[in-house]
Amino acid sequence: MKIIKYIRYIFPVVGCFLGLCVDMRGQAAVADTSGLYGERQDSLDAAVSVYRQDGNFLKKGSPIRTEVISSAGLHKMACCNLAESFENSASVTVGYSDAVTGARQIRLLGLSGVYTQMLDENRPVMRGLAAPFGLAYVPGQWLESIQIAKGASSVINGVESMTGQINMEHRKPTDEKPLFLNASVMSDTKMDFNLASSLQMGRSWSTVVLAHASGNIKSFDHNHDGYLDEPEMLQFNLANRWLYYADSGVQVRFGIKALQDSRQGGQPGYDRSEYRLDNISSPWGSDIRNRSLNGYVKVGIPLASDNSQNIAVVADYTLYDMDSWFGSTEYMGRQHSGFFNLLYQYDISDSHKLTVGLGSMYDRLDEDFSRTVFYPDPAYAHSEKSGTTDLFNAGIFGEYTFSCGEKFTAIAGARGEWYNRDGFKFSPRATIKYSPAEQVTLRLNGGRGLRYSMPLVDNIGVFSTGKAFKGIYGDHLLEDSWTYGGNITYYLPFGASDNTYISFDYFHTMFGQQMVVDYEHEQNVIDFYALDGRRSYTDNYQIDFNVEPFERFTVAATFRYTEAKIELKDRGLADKPMTGKYKGVLNLQYATRLDKWIFDFTASVNGPSRVYSFMETLTDKDGNLLYPDGHTPVYPMLYAQVTRRFKGVDIYIGGENLTNFRQKYAIAGAKDADGFVNAHQASFDASAIWGPLMGVKFYAGVRFTLWKKNR
Amino acid sequence: MKKILIMCAVLAAGAVSMWGMPADNAEQNGSVYASVSESRPKKELKEVTFKVNMHCGNCVKKIRENISFEKGVKGLEISLEDKTVKITYDASRTDEARLAEALADLGYEAVKETQA
Numbered sequence: 001m002k003i004i005k006y007i008r009y010i011f012p013v014v015g016c017f018l019g020l021c022v023d024m025r026g027q028a029a030v031a032d033t034s035g036l037y038g039e040r041q042d043s044l045d046a047a048v049s050v051y052r053q054d055g056n057f058l059k060k061g062s063p064i065r066t067e068v069i070s071s072a073g074l075h076k077m078a079c080c081n082l083a084e085s086f087e088n089s090a091s092v093t094v095g096y097s098d099a100v101t102g103a104r105q106i107r108l109l110g111l112s113g114v115y116t117q118m119l120d121e122n123r124p125v126m127r128g129l130a131a132p133f134g135l136a137y138v139p140g141q142w143l144e145s146i147q148i149a150k151g152a153s154s155v156i157n158g159v160e161s162m163t164g165q166i167n168m169e170h171r172k173p174t175d176e177k178p179l180f181l182n183a184s185v186m187s188d189t190k191m192d193f194n195l196a197s198s199l200q201m202g203r204s205w206s207t208v209v210l211a212h213a214s215g216n217i218k219s220f221d222h223n224h225d226g227y228l229d230e231p232e233m234l235q236f237n238l239a240n241r242w243l244y245y246a247d248s249g250v251q252v253r254f255g256i257k258a259l260q261d262s263r264q265g266g267q268p269g270y271d272r273s274e275y276r277l278d279n280i281s282s283p284w285g286s287d288i289r290n291r292s293l294n295g296y297v298k299v300g301i302p303l304a305s306d307n308s309q310n311i312a313v314v315a316d317y318t319l320y321d322m323d324s325w326f327g328s329t330e331y332m333g334r335q336h337s338g339f340f341n342l343l344y345q346y347d348i349s350d351s352h353k354l355t356v357g358l359g360s361m362y363d364r365l366d367e368d369f370s371r372t373v374f375y376p377d378p379a380y381a382h383s384e385k386s387g388t389t390d391l392f393n394a395g396i397f398g399e400y401t402f403s404c405g406e407k408f409t410a411i412a413g414a415r416g417e418w419y420n421r422d423g424f425k426f427s428p429r430a431t432i433k434y435s436p437a438e439q440v441t442l443r444l445n446g447g448r449g450l451r452y453s454m455p456l457v458d459n460i461g462v463f464s465t466g467k468a469f470k471g472i473y474g475d476h477l478l479e480d481s482w483t484y485g486g487n488i489t490y491y492l493p494f495g496a497s498d499n500t501y502i503s504f505d506y507f508h509t510m511f512g513q514q515m516v517v518d519y520e521h522e523q524n525v526i527d528f529y530a531l532d533g534r535r536s537y538t539d540n541y542q543i544d545f546n547v548e549p550f551e552r553f554t555v556a557a558t559f560r561y562t563e564a565k566i567e568l569k570d571r572g573l574a575d576k577p578m579t580g581k582y583k584g585v586l587n588l589q590y591a592t593r594l595d596k597w598i599f600d601f602t603a604s605v606n607g608p609s610r611v612y613s614f615m616e617t618l619t620d621k622d623g624n625l626l627y628p629d630g631h632t633p634v635y636p637m638l639y640a641q642v643t644r645r646f647k648g649v650d651i652y653i654g655g656e657n658l659t660n661f662r663q664k665y666a667i668a669g670a671k672d673a674d675g676f677v678n679a680h681q682a683s684f685d686a687s688a689i690w691g692p693l694m695g696v697k698f699y700a701g702v703r704f705t706l707w708k709k710n711r
Numbered sequence: 712m713k714k715i716l717i718m719c720a721v722l723a724a725g726a727v728s729m730w731g732m733p734a735d736n737a738e739q740n741g742s743v744y745a746s747v748s749e750s751r752p753k754k755e756l757k758e759v760t761f762k763v764n765m766h767c768g769n770c771v772k773k774i775r776e777n778i779s780f781e782k783g784v785k786g787l788e789i790s791l792e793d794k795t796v797k798i799t800y801d802a803s804r805t806d807e808a809r810l811a812e813a814l815a816d817l818g819y820e821a822v823k824e825t826q827a
Binding site: 595596645708709 | 817
């Protein structure tokens with residue numbers, strides 16, 4: 001209490017003077033470039049009357065098509081973690097990697113989330129080993145907002161963003177909230193606890209402590225297939241971030257994050273030390289332990305009194321350990337990842353801005369992998385990989401921005417880098433934003449993306465199968481793609497707010513090189529091979545409509561259509577399997593005056609996807625084909641939440657998947673006499689997931705916020 | 712398991728009981744409120760606009776999240792551009808001085824704006 005008492009006396013507007021103000025829609029007004037300095041325009045100039053905060057919206061001024069999920073958007077649902085925060089969005093689709101580990105993966109522009117660069121306040125995160133479970137390790141209640149930028153975005157943080165960038169803004173050290181607590185419980189026994197405390201110590205120092213614990217006490221097998229619907233999980237997550245702001249304008253931000261997570265799924269009773277492949281009565285399951293430690297520092301030094309020139313250094317290090325067992329498969333991985341950026345930013349005039357710098361990424365991956373399955377050819381029945389791999393790139397980059405007021409912005413960027421396994425690569429990118437009239441915004445962008453594939457961890461679901469691995473599963477191919485597209489947004493002159501718009505997007509991604517993970521080349525085999533001149537591309541079309549028909553009632557409707565094609569060995573050009581053709585989302589929100597009651601309703605419809613060829617013959621218990629036309633069924637999802645707000649306290653109750661739709665027969669393979677799929681066979685596959693695994697869930701939670709008093 | 716069920720029940724019961732509380736949206740409509748509560752004096756809604764030394768969106772958020780829940784506050788409009796906070800309030804439950812005091816508690820100087 002003493003601390004709280006102390007901070008009551010601290011100068012009240014320190015946070016605002018630090019150039020760290022949050023703009024009117026909940027997005028931190030940090031520059032998209034270094035993330036260290038605010039834009040030159042004074043936030044006092046922002047001419048906005050504030051009534052209430054939108055949930056999801058397109059960011060008006062951004063040159064790149066950017067969808068923002070604000071803190072209000074993050075409160076529309078349970079949003080226990082980052083994966084669940086995207087349920088309101090048609091741009092991002094969230095699915096399970098498999099039926100046992102609980103790993104979630106996103107899709108942006110119809111492609112796996114590994115092609116989307118994840119940023120934590122403009123630092124690349126969730127890379128390599130940290131990717132498969134990374135979405136579960138960002139508690140939704142830690143976040144202030146999320147920005148989803150589609151297409152080829154800035155080159156400043158590297159060119160790993162092929163389909164786009166998702167940037168997370170956490171609660172800030174400068175937030176005037178010394179204490180935030182959240183507890184929620186779900187009907188499936190999952191519980192979440194979050195704490196955040198932002199403290200300001202004088203004018204220069206501020207810090208935020210973020211803590212999270214979650215887990216489920218019990219796991220269920222509601223569909224009685226012999227496998228738990230979700231693994232038993234226990235996660236602890238702790239972060240501490242600091243900001244130092246000197247009177248000279250120098251800013252230093254640094255922080256650490258520590259994580260530990262364990263999860264056990266599959267058949268109840270799985271014991272990795274007792275499991276025997278040849279003993280068909282020994283339960284099959286997965287046992288995964290993840291540990292991670294991250295530290296970062298950002299330093300910004302102004303070189304001019306008006307902040308028109310500055311230098312920034314960003315350094316980030318992550319140690320990630322994953323020990324995992326899937327039946328008789330063992331995968332132990334340790335990854336050291338480093339990221340370094342040195343930038344010089346020069347705002348030459350109101351029209352011209354230049355950013356140049358040096359950048360590098362480094363991953364040292366120690367792997368110990370061994371797997372034995374039933375397969376007739378002994379050469380493929382066992383697969384293994386052991387040793388250290390270094391993946392490294394370093395180079396220079398530059399980005400030039402030309403602006404002509406708010407009417408026209410053009411950004412030309414390029415990155416020239418040396419990759420330790422592939423030599424020099426040049427990656428250009430360009431962006432144009434043009435507003436011929438106040439109500440219309442046109443955006444175009446395009447450019448190259450490069451990333452090293454990690455075939456096994458990028459496709460963690462392959463471990464939850466009885467299939468043999470063939471090909472280059474131990475290699476790290478430099479994947480190479482080009483993405484281009486655009487957006488047109490038209491602001492309409494009706495509705496209770498000035499944020500009524502209709503928007504249309506088109507984006508095309510094509511791969512020059514890609515790691516193909518082919519489930520269809522041979523029966524009971526997963527073949528890993530390079531695209532090598534074959535075709536792989538996606539076309540995405542999306543329409544968004546946002547309106548507030550009358551005060552405090554908002555309607556957001558969005559629909560995406562995806563055409564994803566890939567040329568598979570001996571099969572030719574085919575629809576990319578397990579990729580939904582379309583998704584539509586309708587979100588309705590009504591709030592009483594002063595937001596004391598908030599009612600949210602979200603409905604989505606998820607289109608069909610082509611199933612793997614081996615799924616075409618799968619039958620239900622009566623012998624009927626599960627996928628007679630070779631496609632998954634169209635299914636709806638409904639979400640509803642009611643929030644009651646008091647001074648400093650929010651109480652919310654809600655439901656997810658209210659139609660109780662579930663993917664039936666999520667575990668594929670030949671069934672035994674009792675109708676169960678035994679995992680001790682080559683046809684076993686728990687990774688062919690296209691729909692929800694859990695039925696209807698209800699939840700209740702409470703948020704407590706203590707605001708800083710200033711006298 | 713029992714603990715969780717009890718927790719759920721308590722949270723759900725809390726939410727349901729609040730549903731039954733005098734609803735704010737009913738309160739907001741003065742005439743409705745008055746018609747069901749004849750014994751209380753009819754609400755007199757007043758408006759006051761303060762000039763407030765806000766600086767950025769953080770200030771806006773802080774004011775919105777706190778002043779909205781002050782006793783008697785029925786409506787709130789905040790303009791960062793004009794640096795004004797316009798409050799509609801029930802004169803039988805609060806007054807200008809208390810509202811200015813509430814803003815001062817948050818660390819802001821609030822000066823009543825006089826109409827030209």
